[in-house]
Amino acid sequence: MPDLPNGPHGKWRTTWGIIQNPRRLFNKCVQQFGDPFLMRAINGNVVVTDRPDLVEQIFRADPDTFSVFASEGIRPILGAGSLLMMEGPPHRAERKRVAPPLHGDRMKAYGEAMQSIALATGRNYSDGREFTGIRLGTEISLDVILQTVLGADSNQLMNEFRHSTRGVLDRSLPILFFSPKTQFSLLGFSPMDRLRVVQAKLREQIKQEVQRRGDSIHSREDILSILARPTESDPEIDFEHLADSIGTLLFAGHETTAVSIAWSLYHLHRNPDWLDKLRAELDQCDMSPESLAAMPLLRAIVQETLRLNPIVTEVLRTLTRPMELGGYRLPTGFSIAAASCLTHYDESIYASPETFDPGRFIDRTYTPSQYYPFGGGNRRCVGAAFATYELAIVLGTLVHNYRFELLDKVPVVPRRRNVTMGPSTGVRMRIIPN
Numbered sequence: 001m002p003d004l005p006n007g008p009h010g011k012w013r014t015t016w017g018i019i020q021n022p023r024r025l026f027n028k029c030v031q032q033f034g035d036p037f038l039m040r041a042i043n044g045n046v047v048v049t050d051r052p053d054l055v056e057q058i059f060r061a062d063p064d065t066f067s068v069f070a071s072e073g074i075r076p077i078l079g080a081g082s083l084l085m086m087e088g089p090p091h092r093a094e095r096k097r098v099a100p101p102l103h104g105d106r107m108k109a110y111g112e113a114m115q116s117i118a119l120a121t122g123r124n125y126s127d128g129r130e131f132t133g134i135r136l137g138t139e140i141s142l143d144v145i146l147q148t149v150l151g152a153d154s155n156q157l158m159n160e161f162r163h164s165t166r167g168v169l170d171r172s173l174p175i176l177f178f179s180p181k182t183q184f185s186l187l188g189f190s191p192m193d194r195l196r197v198v199q200a201k202l203r204e205q206i207k208q209e210v211q212r213r214g215d216s217i218h219s220r221e222d223i224l225s226i227l228a229r230p231t232e233s234d235p236e237i238d239f240e241h242l243a244d245s246i247g248t249l250l251f252a253g254h255e256t257t258a259v260s261i262a263w264s265l266y267h268l269h270r271n272p273d274w275l276d277k278l279r280a281e282l283d284q285c286d287m288s289p290e291s292l293a294a295m296p297l298l299r300a301i302v303q304e305t306l307r308l309n310p311i312v313t314e315v316l317r318t319l320t321r322p323m324e325l326g327g328y329r330l331p332t333g334f335s336i337a338a339a340s341c342l343t344h345y346d347e348s349i350y351a352s353p354e355t356f357d358p359g360r361f362i363d364r365t366y367t368p369s370q371y372y373p374f375g376g377g378n379r380r381c382v383g384a385a386f387a388t389y390e391l392a393i394v395l396g397t398l399v400h401n402y403r404f405e406l407l408d409k410v411p412v413v414p415r416r417r418n419v420t421m422g423p424s425t426g427v428r429m430r431i432i433p434n
Ligand code: HEM
Pocket: 083, 084, 085, 095, 102, 248, 249, 252, 253, 254, 256, 257, 260, 306, 310, 311, 312, 315, 316, 373, 374, 375, 376, 377, 378, 379, 380, 381, 382, 383, 384, 386, 387
């Protein structure tokens, strides 16, 4: 059995291709080298596949087969206490603590807030001025996640955290995630120095907020209070760890959803037939958050948007032991990637894959290795249920209450934002005033 598949040479060129347009590069590689193929990038050697049988093998493997991808490059940015960086038993324990507010009845309790935030944000843009779907989506999803994670009970608290969370995101340049070499310090002016300043501010705010809450953290149900509670293994609050953890949830919990809101508005307004069908469905709905989240077409539109535009284009893991994959014997230290941006366009699974067709999700389901916008296995997105719930409520509320006009007249394409990919123009729109 050969050790490694073939792939392109030239680390920097390959890395640039992944930053610019992973789908185009991966497609070329499959054609030239077969599936799986090898990417030699500046953050490591990665064997990429889009074959559902191999994706299934990756998602079903013993979690100890893997460690976090490119952790030495990403850990300095997200911090060792970020769920995305944790491994083994501490990772499992942290997921158990974070998950309950993001599922079931506790999640549904946020439905009304999601709806009223969407309504109020739409109202702010109802004067006919131009805006981007990303901006609208960000304002909505940031407020939703702040309320969920912080249980924010005052406007002042919301304002402070809005500002600092956006600051961190705005300064998270893509290149910082790809190469530790770019994380140098230069008299306070390098990209990493500038990121550190806003991160320190957010950390301090988190610490002050926990101290302000005092004993009430024991009775509150928000994620910040839950994670700040002492445990048997950690009787004292570790503010560094807590700030890493909260920072990741704020970041992962709103950027992705914001981008999805923008893409869904884009696809609906490029495909007015589906928009009309959605309006007809919403006319039959009592518009309660719970009912919205159960609307078949609305749910299918959310799923189809995430199929066409997976926000994270590949799911990455690094091998802690050798693994046989697709006829190759991959060594420890190599990484593997399940490329959703290719699997989601596999013609043998999805007919006319380039077409926006939510109908393919009605009365039909796909296996976790055919459709995986939220990743898979033991690291599958902990916010997946929450995000799907939020997207249906927000999109349904916006479309039912406002008439949008898409101002982008040419196709919008995916472009790198940081670890995520988003629409190149942000999706330029306006709300047609009543
Ligand atoms: C449309 C919205 C979202 C998308 C497309 C998305 C996608 C993803 C993906 C692809 C992963 C990596 C999974 C893997 O490695 O197998 C991930 C991980 C994660 N996501 Fe999401 N996500 C979304 C929303 C959210 C929300 C709302 C939250 C929090 C409330 C969240 C929190 C996280 C966290 C903490 C992880 C790390 C999980 C771990 O390593 O154990 N995400 N997400």
